[in-house]
Amino acid sequence: MKNQEIAKIFYEIANYLEMEGVAFKPYAYQKAALTLEGLEKDVEEIYKEGGREALLKIPGIGESMAEKIEEYLKTGKIKYYEELKKKTPVNIEELMAVEGMGPKKAKVLYQKLGIRNLKDLEKAAKSHKIASLFGFGEKTEKNILEGINFLKRSKGRFLLGEILPTVKEVYQKLKSLKEVEKIDPAGSVRRMKETIGDVDFLVISKNPGKVMDFFVRFPGIIKIWGKGSTKSSVRMREGFDMDIRVVPARSYGSALQYFTGSKEHNIATRKIAMDRNLKLSEYGLFRGPKMIAGKTEEEVYKALGMQWIPPEMRENQGEIEAALSGKLPQIIGYKDIKGDLHCHSQWDGGTNTIMEMVKAAQNMGYEYIGISDHTKFLRIEHGLDEKKLSQQRKEIDKLNTKYKILNTKFKILQGCEANILNDGSIDIRDEALKKLDYVIAGVHSNFKMPKEKMTERIINVMKNPDIDIISHPTGRILKRRDEYQIDFDKILRVAEETGTILEINSFPERLDLNAENIRRAKEAGVKMVINTDSHHKDQLRFIEFGIAQARRGWAEKEDIINTQPLEKLLKLLNNYASRAFSRSSNF
DNA sequence: GCCGTTTTCGGCCCGACTGTTTTCAGTCG
Ligand SMILES: Nc1nc2c(ncn2[C@H]2C[C@H](O)[C@@H](COP(=O)(O)OP(=O)(O)OP(=O)(O)O)O2)c(=O)[nH]1
Ligand SMILES: [Mg+2]
Ligand SMILES: [Mg+2]
Ligand SMILES: [Zn+2]
Numbered sequence: 001m002k003n004q005e006i007a008k009i010f011y012e013i014a015n016y017l018e019m020e021g022v023a024f025k026p027y028a029y030q031k032a033a034l035t036l037e038g039l040e041k042d043v044e045e046i047y048k049e050g051g052r053e054a055l056l057k058i059p060g061i062g063e064s065m066a067e068k069i070e071e072y073l074k075t076g077k078i079k080y081y082e083e084l085k086k087k088t089p090v091n092i093e094e095l096m097a098v099e100g101m102g103p104k105k106a107k108v109l110y111q112k113l114g115i116r117n118l119k120d121l122e123k124a125a126k127s128h129k130i131a132s133l134f135g136f137g138e139k140t141e142k143n144i145l146e147g148i149n150f151l152k153r154s155k156g157r158f159l160l161g162e163i164l165p166t167v168k169e170v171y172q173k174l175k176s177l178k179e180v181e182k183i184d185p186a187g188s189v190r191r192m193k194e195t196i197g198d199v200d201f202l203v204i205s206k207n208p209g210k211v212m213d214f215f216v217r218f219p220g221i222i223k224i225w226g227k228g229s230t231k232s233s234v235r236m237r238e239g240f241d242m243d244i245r246v247v248p249a250r251s252y253g254s255a256l257q258y259f260t261g262s263k264e265h266n267i268a269t270r271k272i273a274m275d276r277n278l279k280l281s282e283y284g285l286f287r288g289p290k291m292i293a294g295k296t297e298e299e300v301y302k303a304l305g306m307q308w309i310p311p312e313m314r315e316n317q318g319e320i321e322a323a324l325s326g327k328l329p330q331i332i333g334y335k336d337i338k339g340d341l342h343c344h345s346q347w348d349g350g351t352n353t354i355m356e357m358v359k360a361a362q363n364m365g366y367e368y369i370g371i372s373d374h375t376k377f378l379r380i381e382h383g384l385d386e387k388k389l390s391q392q393r394k395e396i397d398k399l400n401t402k403y404k405i406l407n408t409k410f411k412i413l414q415g416c417e418a419n420i421l422n423d424g425s426i427d428i429r430d431e432a433l434k435k436l437d438y439v440i441a442g443v444h445s446n447f448k449m450p451k452e453k454m455t456e457r458i459i460n461v462m463k464n465p466d467i468d469i470i471s472h473p474t475g476r477i478l479k480r481r482d483e484y485q486i487d488f489d490k491i492l493r494v495a496e497e498t499g500t501i502l503e504i505n506s507f508p509e510r511l512d513l514n515a516e517n518i519r520r521a522k523e524a525g526v527k528m529v530i531n532t533d534s535h536h537k538d539q540l541r542f543i544e545f546g547i548a549q550a551r552r553g554w555a556e557k558e559d560i561i562n563t564q565p566l567e568k569l570l571k572l573l574n575n576y577a578s579r580a581f582s583r584s585s586n587f
Numbered sequence: 588g589c590c591g592t593t594t595t596c597g598g599c600c601c602g603a604c605t606g607t608t609t610t611c612a613g614t615c616g
Binding site for chain 2: 017023024025026027028029031032059060061062063064065099100101102103104105134135136137138139140143187198200225226227228229230231232233243245258259261263266267268269270271273274275279280281282283
């Protein structure tokens with residue numbers, strides 16, 4: 001898939017143009033790059049299916065960029081870009097990664113000192129060649145050196161699940177300050193994005209100075225990037241930045257709207273305001289000098305003629321248009337999940353016994369849990385064979401009887417997470433599968449198959465009437481492994497035909513399906529299930545991360561099968577299996 | 588370079604902080 005490559009080139013073009021001082025074009029390229037980056041469908045496929053016309057339908061792509069994409073797909077190069085690069089042979093991305101360095105400074109440094117990369121920059125700063133340049137100075141030079149050092153130590157974006165505990169700690173500490181009237185996490189944390197670049201907090205206070213003084217003295221801060229009366233920014237020991245914004249109570253809603261983002265959502269919302277001869281900023285919504293909204297987010301959106309938009313959806317992916325026409329979907333809520341169908345127990349080397357998992361599930365307020373241990377192909381994971389599965393069945397039956405006697409409604413289901421082998425067969429015999437309440441199948445080996453083969457492999461499994469759910473369908477591991485090559489449109493078609501359910505895996509490094517694919521699945525009429533893949537009872541809590549992605553993917557309650565009570569769930573699983581069977585027997 | 592139920596041309600979000608500058612450009616959110 002060449003989406004990322006082309007996006008990267010467009011970002012670079014934007015940077016080169018910005019260096020030259022060209023107006024507006026850089027933003028056009030950036031916007032197109034961002035869209036390509038987030039596009040789950042392969043541009044090459046879009047082009048093959050619909051030619052240049054289809055490319056033009058992508059928002060932010062016009063004649064000029066469509067032509068460049070076409071050129072890249074055909075020749076592997078974009079002449080315009082190659083020429084820009086030849087003219088200014090600078091690793092601009094690397095230089096701009098240094099805090100405080102942008103295209104304008106990079107240009108001067110290249111022209112005056114021939115600086116082309118980070119190494120050149122460090123050398124020049126160390127030998128004090130920068131301070132004397134026009135527009136630069138001692139402090140700039142020092143900041144550059146410091147910036148380089150922090151950059152070298154930086155670890156990139158953090159997983160939401162990895163950073164959230166720290167966020168909660170800081171939140172509590174800030175909240176305890178008496179000058180803090182109200183505080184909320186904002187930015188990507190409030191939107192529950194799968195990865196977090198930095199942590200943003202919004203505060204109401206009548207005494208911003210005090211709040212800022214307290215904030216920048218926080219334990220664990222290793223660098224203060226900036227400190228003002230309304231806004232400060234710091235680097236934490238753990239390697240991430242924190243931004244804080246302080247506003248008066250009357251602006252809290254508009255400030256929360258601003259600071260929650262996303263940037264693209266903000267710009268689009270501000271354009272709606274402009275269309276109505278209004279101005280929207282973090283301080284409020286204004287008609288001329290008159291403030292007409294700002295205290296709450298609801299008020300701000302309402303004054304713009306919009307429904308309030310859940311933070312997870314604020315990505316400028318159509319939510320603004322939907323909110324304007326009152327057609328936002330009723331997305332799934334954080335309390336709508338009635339049970340978790342992907343849980344591992346001690347049987348396959350997980351941490352907890354079935355009983356311990358059950359108790360944890362009950363604490364979550366669930367009505368059921370599905371135990372889905374690995375199967376025998378995965379020897380390192382102590383995968384269960386047919387015999388073990390039947391022994392496990394006996395234990396689960398016993399526990400269920402106990403619950404019946406105790407007259408609780410709670411039910412334990414027995415599933416398994418079987419392995420999809422290279423040819424799309426399963427490592428457990430059919431007779432054994434039929435004795436389970438449901439079957440999950442997932443790819444756990446041989447991730448690098450060519451697209452056609454991998455797609456065929458998964459499709460074969462979906463046509464198997466005994467298989468109900470495909471776990472982590474694209475196989476990505478955040479920050480570590482890309483999705484495997486699949487034709488997701490084809491997979492969606494077959495999933496719809498066979499009634500196979502696709503998993504939204506809530507494990508922090510998976511979150512697979514992602515939001516964009518969830519939206520595609522919903523549009524294709526494919527049902528999904530939100531699971532945690534817990535290997536420890538405490539991991540049942542991960543469900544909120546999966547729900548957040550589902551919300552960003554516009555999923556409603558009825559798109560997610562485990563929002564249903566047990567009886568309905570069983571019917572859905574069974575229905576789908578028998579439907580799949582009747583269809584596949586007609587082939 | 589892109590885009591359009593007010594536009595096919597004329598706009599393109601709006602504001603804070605810093606360092607360098609004698610009044611603002613650059614960078615960032
Ligand atoms: N209006 C406007 N708002 C912006 C702009 N840049 C950032 N914001 C707002 C929206 C962002 O969600 C919020 C926080 O900025 P961040 O850079 O921290 O982005 P965000 O938290 O969304 O993502 P992150 O995970 O930190 O990369 O500030 C901008 O250029 N214009
Ligand atoms: Mg930078
Ligand atoms: Mg942020
Ligand atoms: Zn699993």
